[in-house]
Amino acid sequence: MSSAETAQDTAxxxxxxxxxxxxxxxxxxxxxxxxxxxxxxxxxxxxxEPALLERFGDPLGQxxxxxxxxxxxxxxxxxxxxxxxxxxxxxxxxxxxxGRHQVLAHRSPxxxxxxxxxxxxxxxxxxxxxxxAIRQLMAAIETASTVEALCQIAAEHMRAMTGFxxxxxxxxxxxxNGIVIAEDGNGVLPSYLDLRFPESDxxxxxxxxxxxxxxxxxxxxxxSPVPLVxxxxxxxxxxxxxxxxxxxSVSPVHLQYMRNMGTGxxxxxxxxxxGQLWGLVSCHSADAxxxxxxxxxxxxxxxxxxxxxIALKERARAVEERINRRSVLVRLLGRMAGDxxxxxxxxxDPASLMSLTNAAGAAIVHKGDCLLVGQCPSRHEVLDIARWxxxxxxxxxVYATDHxxxxxxxxxxxxxxxxxxxxxxxxxxxxSFLMWFRPEVVRTVRWGGDPRKTAAPGTVLSPRHSFEAWxxxxxxxxxxxxxxxxx
Numbered sequence: 001m002s003s004a005e006t007a008q009d010t011a012x013x014x015x016x017x018x019x020x021x022x023x024x025x026x027x028x029x030x031x032x033x034x035x036x037x038x039x040x041x042x043x044x045x046x047x048x049e050p051a052l053l054e055r056f057g058d059p060l061g062q063x064x065x066x067x068x069x070x071x072x073x074x075x076x077x078x079x080x081x082x083x084x085x086x087x088x089x090x091x092x093x094x095x096x097x098x099g100r101h102q103v104l105a106h107r108s109p110x111x112x113x114x115x116x117x118x119x120x121x122x123x124x125x126x127x128x129x130x131x132x133a134i135r136q137l138m139a140a141i142e143t144a145s146t147v148e149a150l151c152q153i154a155a156e157h158m159r160a161m162t163g164f165x166x167x168x169x170x171x172x173x174x175x176x177n178g179i180v181i182a183e184d185g186n187g188v189l190p191s192y193l194d195l196r197f198p199e200s201d202x203x204x205x206x207x208x209x210x211x212x213x214x215x216x217x218x219x220x221x222x223x224s225p226v227p228l229v230x231x232x233x234x235x236x237x238x239x240x241x242x243x244x245x246x247x248x249s250v251s252p253v254h255l256q257y258m259r260n261m262g263t264g265x266x267x268x269x270x271x272x273x274x275g276q277l278w279g280l281v282s283c284h285s286a287d288a289x290x291x292x293x294x295x296x297x298x299x300x301x302x303x304x305x306x307x308x309x310i311a312l313k314e315r316a317r318a319v320e321e322r323i324n325r326r327s328v329l330v331r332l333l334g335r336m337a338g339d340x341x342x343x344x345x346x347x348x349d350p351a352s353l354m355s356l357t358n359a360a361g362a363a364i365v366h367k368g369d370c371l372l373v374g375q376c377p378s379r380h381e382v383l384d385i386a387r388w389x390x391x392x393x394x395x396x397x398v399y400a401t402d403h404x405x406x407x408x409x410x411x412x413x414x415x416x417x418x419x420x421x422x423x424x425x426x427x428x429x430x431x432s433f434l435m436w437f438r439p440e441v442v443r444t445v446r447w448g449g450d451p452r453k454t455a456a457p458g459t460v461l462s463p464r465h466s467f468e469a470w471x472x473x474x475x476x477x478x479x480x481x482x483x484x485x486x487x
Contacts, residue, residue, distance in 0.1 A: 359436035420478025438478035
């Protein structure tokens with residue numbers, strides 16, 4: 001490995017391990033208090049408006065009932081009932097001369113965290129005012145027949161509610177690369193529809209935060225973070241986990257990424273499917289833009305509605321697909337039941353055998369015999385595949401790949417018929433397999449910039465600057481096998 005490649009891998013590893021959940025600072029739009037859950041004394045604070053400290057005194061070491069002139073006294077009882085890893089809205093309080101602040105609380109294993117979010121002029125102040133927009137979304141999604149149509153409706157309605165310049169719906173694939181499957185914009189920012197973005201753009205620890213905290217606003221890519229200040233007794237304590245904090249400061253690398261992207265503000269709404277991150281609704285504006293808590297809550301609710309609809313449509317599509325495959329299977333089993341030799345029975349209906357997995361060819365290897373139907377490698381090549389499976393994948397009931405050449409060097413010569421292989425072992429005594437083949441599908445993939453991050457030796461990786469479409473020709477791959485194929 002070259003020194004440049006080593007430096008690149010090291011930089012990528014550092015980026016992936018950045019402790020973004022413990023930044024030690026907040027965005028400058030309110031107050032964060034870290035409170036001892038037993039004594040209710042303030043252990044840490046971040047105050048974005050210094051005049052608040054002059055007027056009310058430093059909260060450090062004070063009881064929660066006394067800080068900010070006693071403004072939080074009514075919050076003490078509900079704060080004590082906040083469950084672990086949950087965020088609760090405690091209403092709002094009026095700070096004279098500083099407006100009505102939204103109060104949110106959540107609990108980490110070490111402390112209670114209270115956030116006072118400053119008001120946003122000219123924005124809705126209640127969820128009730130936003131209900132008509134939510135109702136319009138619910139009515140519109142009833143017309144969506146596909147996941148893609150559903151996501152397009154979500155992009156349009158989310159942008160209308162928030163006023164951002166561009167809204168994307170971004171779906172993750174099995175390798176955590178993302179593809180923009182829906183978009184709505186006003187032309188201020190460039191279109192990213194159909195572009196793909198590499199896994200390294202949103203590393204694993206960032207994806208976990210998106211899963212746990214479903215709405216994330218960065219109101220200004222050029223903000224100056226407000227540091228958390230600690231009481232003396234907290235000096236040696238571990239950094240405070242701000243994963244669920246709405247004011248949490250974000251990575252400087254991400255802020256630079258936003259600036260390179262030409263966006264002054266962003267908001268993401270997570271789409272969750274079966275407890276896992278399915279994708280994001282990602283909103284951007286060229287200029288700074290801050291949304292109040294009620295608007296973000298409405299967006300979170302819209303995201304949950306869309307997530308449920310995605311799950312329903314994907315489940316319905318999977319059920320329909322399995323029913324179709326089951327009917328083919330029943331037909332094949334019926335033929336096999338009427339013939340003493342199963343290979344001969346399957347030869348009578350090659351179309352059904354291939355349609356069982358939407359393959360272009362199929363083979364049966366049993367006791368040294370080999371039956372081929374459709375577009376397949378030659379007999380001796382299929383027997384070579386069977387020997388390789390028996391040696392390298394012994395014990396695997398099902399083996400599937402859409403890139404055989406990457407797993408087996410000899411597969412490079414078979415791309416026209418067997419770029420994709422799905423194999424099922426049918427005997428514990430013999431090297432016997434049912435195999436299905438798919439040919440190479442050469443296609444052009446459009447990335448949002450070159451996905452291969454590079455760094456010069458001795459330098460720290462920085463966010464990429466280019467988001468122009470970068471085209472990659474993908475070869476030696478078939479269409480991927482689905483869960484229905486494997487089942």
